[in-house]
Amino acid sequence: MHKYKIYNSFILAADERANKVKSFPGNTSEEHKKCQAVAAATGTRIELSESKDGSLTVVIKGLRAKVEDAHARLVRDLQTQASRDLDIPKDHHRKLIGKEGATLRQLEADTNCRITIPSRDTPSETIKIVGPREGIEKAVAYIKAVSEREVSVTLTLLIT
Incomplete structure (x- = not known):
């Protein structure tokens, strides 16, 4: 095995799959x-295995950065997407965005979510x-924590 190659696998439960149609031999689902397109775009090898309960196991092989990119793309493409709106005071938004958007980009990468x-x-x-x-829950927790820190900083400044 090449020392730079890594393997990443994840399982999508039947209720998390965006495409609910079961595949069958001879049928390209x-x-x-989508996996073939991601594999071609990222230079990785992707294998799929569907179990009887409808869950899908995805195995990605390749160089670390390419595997991470493929994993993020596949989660977005294959997993059911949900959305959530969160009201956060406007003056806290800059902390969530970070310098030149770095904090926001990192949060999006960590959660596989698009945050607007x-x-x-x-x-x-x-x-x-x-x-x-799962990513939405993680993003909401982070955003609320940042907002609560901002509130406590403001209160501390007002008290002193």
């Missing part, structure tokens, strides 16, 4: 086509999070 924060010119305080349920 929509999921299989309204521009400062917009009166809306609503942050929209789209992605897998």
Whole structure:
């Protein structure tokens, strides 16, 4: 085995799969086509195995950065996407975005979610999070924690 090759596998439960149609021998499923496209785009090898309970095991092989990229793409493509709106005070948004958007990009990468924060010119305080349920929960927890820290910093400054 090449020292730079890694393997990553994950399982999508039947109720988490975006495409609910079971595949059968000789049939190239929509999921299989998406995996082929991701494999071609990322230079990885992707294998699928569907179990009797409808869950799908995905194995990705390749160089670390390419495997991570393929994993993120596949989660977005194969897993059921949900969305959640979260109202966070406008003055906390800059902490969530970070310098040149670095904090937001990292949060999106860590959660496999697309997070939309309204521009400062917009009166809306609503942050929209789209992605897998697990990722949304993680993103919401992080965003709320940052917002609560900002509130406590403000209160501390007001008290002293």
